[in-house]
Amino acid sequence: MSGSLSKLFGGRGLVLTHGDGPYVWDAQGRCYVDFFNGHGAALFGHAHPALLEAVKEAEAGVWSCGAGYDSPVREEVANLLAEGMGRDATVFLCNSGTEAIEGALKLAAALRKGRDEIIAARRGFHGRSCGSLGLTFNPKYRAPFASFIHAAKHYAPEEIPEKITDATLAVFIEPVQGEGGVYPIPEEVGRAITEACRAHGTLLVADEVQTGLGRCGSFFASYRHGLEPDIICVAKGLAGGLPAGAVVWRSELGDFPPHTHGSTYGGNEFVARVSAAALRLVKSENLCAHADELGAFIRSEIESRNIPLVSAVRGDGLLIGVESEMPSQDIVKALQDNRLLSLPAGPRVVRFLPSFAVTREAAAEGVEIFERTMRELAAKGGKA
Known part of the structure; x- marks a missing residue:
């Protein structure tokens, strides 16, 4: 066997x-x-020496205590991510990029009840779970599971502003489309998308799973590409290679209704300690x-x-x-x-x-x- x-x-x-x-x-x-x-x-x-030291500290503590318990290290991670957004922000910690996208989808639906149209970009890639798969452009990923997914409407990035209406729940976009061929969003296109979302009360969700946390030369790449997101999804690099993800959003938007979302391992103490060390590195060095x-x-x-x-x-x-x-x-x-x-x-x-x-x-x-x-x-x- x-x-x-x-x-x-x-x-x-x-x-x-x-x-x-x-x-x-x-x-x-x-x-x-x-x-x-x-x-x-x-x-x-x-x-990396700083991350190895964080792992040593983490292994001696409580590895996982559940999200309902107070945690200074989780609070530190949330504060550092909010600093990167440059505003008061609420943070949900999870384990991966696709989980962050799933969380953003549910959050958007909770914050904009009565809307169900979602727009995403051609060439975009947002994950392979059923919710994130509906946002991913390449038909080869979506076709086998079409009956299980809520499909987004896909347009070229420059076409998106004119497609947004009062019925549009959210626009999901990568500041630099990675899997789709490494295409940076032109700054003027990003500004137009931002302005159209504001005009129609549409939530702008930036997928910074690959671009975020300094990889593209700023803590979040969105702002150098004309995007001013309401919600940001991050993951890769958040804990230096350990499984970690986060949804970060403007606090004034509100929050998930109680008990409508969760993650057993998300924000566990072990990974959160490494995430805090990683975020401090980005800022201090x-x-x-x-x-x-x-x-x-x-x-x-x-x-x-x-x-x-x-x-x-x-x-x-x-x-x-x-x-x-x-x-x-x-x-x-x-x-x-x-x-x-x-x-x-x-x-x-x-x-x-x-x-x-x-x-x-x-x-x-x-x-x-x-x-x-x-x-x-x-x-x-x-x-x-």
Whole structure:
């Protein structure tokens, strides 16, 4: 009798054993530049001393006490997230990005009774649970479960303002569309969406699961893309790679009705301690500026080298997309063979998610591997 893991995500044929800063090692002792970082969840890189210390403190305490008990560390997390929003904010702590989106959906429905139209963006990705799946654009994710989901209306971001009406419950949007190909929302489009939501009493929900907490050069990326959200969803990086998510919203909007939402593990003391340490790091070490600087360096280096098969480079901070003339999965595999970890963002875009731990030296090393790999692929006629 044996058990096996689901093959939902295929296999990379790689066993990672440990990491340090911007690098990871496999079971054979080979070192890789990590531009993958657990889908971006390892926002601070690997084995960060402050997070390791927070884990030591957490393991000696109560690991999980339930949301009904007072918790100074949970209050600290809420205060730090409210500071990032720049206003009085209410926070619901959960375990993942898709849970944060589900929470935002229920909150919006509770705050705007009588409305049921939801708008989301083409190319948007918001998760795979039934509620978040209705917001996700790609039909391949939605089609098998169409009878179970409340489908949003999807429009190009620039079309959204004119589609909002008094019947629109909420608009869900990513400041930078990650899974959909790394497309930043132009600032003027973000402002137009914000103004239209305000005019119609529609709730604006920013999905900052991937863009938030400094990755894109500001604590929340929404504000540099013209968006002024009522509700923000965060997750990846919130606890440095441990399961954590949060819904953050303007306190004056109100709250969930009593007993209408919950999460057994959400905001557990163990993860909350690590989350508090992670949020303090973002604020105390000016990591937003570091993300801006290193992200701009990586993009400019790729753009300036005339690398074959590359047709576009875009992104914001340490969320970078490189569009290519060949399938992204083939490039990701070739990069791994050359010891650079990355991930796809659609059929022809390779996504790089370096952590805050990336140095200029590690960034340059990653670019060198990328250039060498693309030249090798071009010499083979663009085939892996």
